[in-house]
Amino acid sequence: MSTERDAQREQGAMTLRINPILCTAFGFCAEYVPELFTLDDWGYGWVRQSTVPPEQIELARQAVTLCPKRAVLLQRSAAPQPSAANSFKK
Amino acid sequence: MSVSALADQDALTRLCLLLSELKVRESLLEYRQRGGYSRTAWGLSSDEIRGAVHASGLSGRGGSHFPTGRKLDAVAGQSSPKVVLVNGAETEPGSQKDRWLLTLRPHLVLEGAQLAARAVGAAVVVLYLPEQDRRVQESVSSALTELRQERLSAVSWRIVAAPRRYVAGEESAAIQRANGKSAKPTLKPPYPADRGVGGRPTLVHNAETLANLPRILTAGPEAFQALGTPGHPGTMLVTVSGQVRKPGPLEVPAGAQLTDVLALAGAPQPTAIQAVLPGGIFAGWLAGAVLQQGVRLERDSLRAFGVSAGAGAITVVSDEVCGLCQAVAVLQYFAKESVQQCGPCTYGTRAMATLLLRVARGEGGAEDLSRIEHYATAMLPRRGACGHLDGAAAAARTTLRVFDRDITRHMRRGSCGRPWHVVVPELEEIDVH
Numbered sequence: 001m002s003t004e005r006d007a008q009r010e011q012g013a014m015t016l017r018i019n020p021i022l023c024t025a026f027g028f029c030a031e032y033v034p035e036l037f038t039l040d041d042w043g044y045g046w047v048r049q050s051t052v053p054p055e056q057i058e059l060a061r062q063a064v065t066l067c068p069k070r071a072v073l074l075q076r077s078a079a080p081q082p083s084a085a086n087s088f089k090k
Numbered sequence: 091m092s093v094s095a096l097a098d099q100d101a102l103t104r105l106c107l108l109l110s111e112l113k114v115r116e117s118l119l120e121y122r123q124r125g126g127y128s129r130t131a132w133g134l135s136s137d138e139i140r141g142a143v144h145a146s147g148l149s150g151r152g153g154s155h156f157p158t159g160r161k162l163d164a165v166a167g168q169s170s171p172k173v174v175l176v177n178g179a180e181t182e183p184g185s186q187k188d189r190w191l192l193t194l195r196p197h198l199v200l201e202g203a204q205l206a207a208r209a210v211g212a213a214v215v216v217l218y219l220p221e222q223d224r225r226v227q228e229s230v231s232s233a234l235t236e237l238r239q240e241r242l243s244a245v246s247w248r249i250v251a252a253p254r255r256y257v258a259g260e261e262s263a264a265i266q267r268a269n270g271k272s273a274k275p276t277l278k279p280p281y282p283a284d285r286g287v288g289g290r291p292t293l294v295h296n297a298e299t300l301a302n303l304p305r306i307l308t309a310g311p312e313a314f315q316a317l318g319t320p321g322h323p324g325t326m327l328v329t330v331s332g333q334v335r336k337p338g339p340l341e342v343p344a345g346a347q348l349t350d351v352l353a354l355a356g357a358p359q360p361t362a363i364q365a366v367l368p369g370g371i372f373a374g375w376l377a378g379a380v381l382q383q384g385v386r387l388e389r390d391s392l393r394a395f396g397v398s399a400g401a402g403a404i405t406v407v408s409d410e411v412c413g414l415c416q417a418v419a420v421l422q423y424f425a426k427e428s429v430q431q432c433g434p435c436t437y438g439t440r441a442m443a444t445l446l447l448r449v450a451r452g453e454g455g456a457e458d459l460s461r462i463e464h465y466a467t468a469m470l471p472r473r474g475a476c477g478h479l480d481g482a483a484a485a486a487r488t489t490l491r492v493f494d495r496d497i498t499r500h501m502r503r504g505s506c507g508r509p510w511h512v513v514v515p516e517l518e519e520i521d522v523h
Contacts (some may be wrong), residue, residue, distance in 0.1 A: 020474055041441070041472075044473075046473070
């Protein structure tokens with residue numbers, strides 16, 4: 001769909017997100033990798049920017065390893081899917 | 091196309107419209123006399139069915155507006171066995187249109203589901219129906235009995251009860267329920283098209299979406315496109331509630347002018363309307379003042395006015411009641427209905443409701459409003475596993491803009507001078523003091 005997304009994929013950009021069901025607000029991500037994470041008002045990890053440039057992928061991997069709940073997800077940027085993210089189907 | 095022009099359509103293109111003429115459930119015999127289970131539709135191959143659905147431009151009627159043809163392709167391309175799940179949970183407050191359809195014309199939905207199963211190569215159809223609604227369950231059960239007696243059942247059917255709570259209608263929650271777990275959403279991916287009921291690729295569609303298949307495949311995609319607008323063809327079912335004289339479900343051309351639809355339901359003059367929820371509480375508030383700028387019930391038009399397309403649950407708030415009261419009730423509902431799986435949703439929905447109530451009581455200040463705005467636009471969007479939190483954020487964000495004058499009055503005096511009374515259906519009254 002978007003050529004920008006394709007370009008990112010070719011350059012090896014990845015998507016960083018937190019599985020909100022698993023996250024229980026240990027806060028290790030923001031404490032040890034403040035470049036990529038901060039905390040929200042309730043202490044839950046909050047990804048600053050979901051697209052991780054290649055030079056920060058190593059940092060993102062550290063956050064994945066540090067999280068006691070295994071809630072940090074680093075995924076290859078994927079093509080849009082049917083009924084993606086913000087759809088709230090009923 | 092105007093709303094009244096619908097009445098002139100012939101029986102085939104207005105399969106749904108007959109709803110307003112029916113008082114009791116349509117039998118299989120009656121359904122077939124009106125064009126159901128046609129040779130035309132059932133003579134098509136699975137590829138031809140998907141091709142016709144693509145050509146029709148049909149999009150999901152449950153709130154996503156995702157192209158139905160693309161969803162069919164995504165599941166058809168997977169390896170067997172596959173499942174079709176008909177989502178009839180309809181948990182949006184005040185919405186009755188799917189229930190109406192399933193009670194009066196269940197065969198339209200069941201044939202649509204069987205055609206979808208044929209299109210993707212599924213042998214099992216799960217019917218996800220509201221557990222509290224006996225009429226829907228009886229109607230669907232009787233219809234299934236008729237299909238079996240007439241040997242028109244090409245799949246095996248399974249009925250799953252949808253609990254009466256807001257997020258139970260979300261597609262991954264429906265799949266969880268069908269898998270014997272509690273009806274709570276899961277993180278995507280995996281998407282249902284990859285892993286759904288029993289771990290199998292699953293096509294999930296709202297009941298109304300599937301009800302469109304028989305007419306598209308019988309009368310052809312062109313007849314379907316002759317209805318509605320180029321960007322949003324066909325018809326759509328809506329439920330109008332709130333301060334109108336004739337509340338209830340209606341079928342209107344997709345992309346209809348909102349003012350036309352409101353007039354059909356006996357709403358006050360647009361100048362006497364304070365605000366409208368054009369698509370349900372998760373789609374956001376629209377100011378009454380913009381009604382005459384040509385808002386249509388179509389994704390792009392609604393987006394231009396700052397709300398999302400929604401699921402056809404329209405609520406009217408006149409200028410005779412406090413508008414901020416409605417907005418607080420909506421945010422409290424989101425907080426109460428959070429299943430508390432995700433921290434940002436549990437605390438974020440609660441925080442927004444608490445802050446807005448404080449403002450309504452005249453105890454809040456500008457810093458509370460900026461906090462709500464920060465939550466709704468920056469801190470909370472896209473941070474839940476499902477769209478519940480995004481819906482709450484959209485409701486809060488549009489509240490600040492649509493009810494800005496009420497907010498100013500409430501901050502000064504703790505009141506806008508109008509009655510504090512909730513008119514949005516199914517929402518609880520709030521104690522303001």
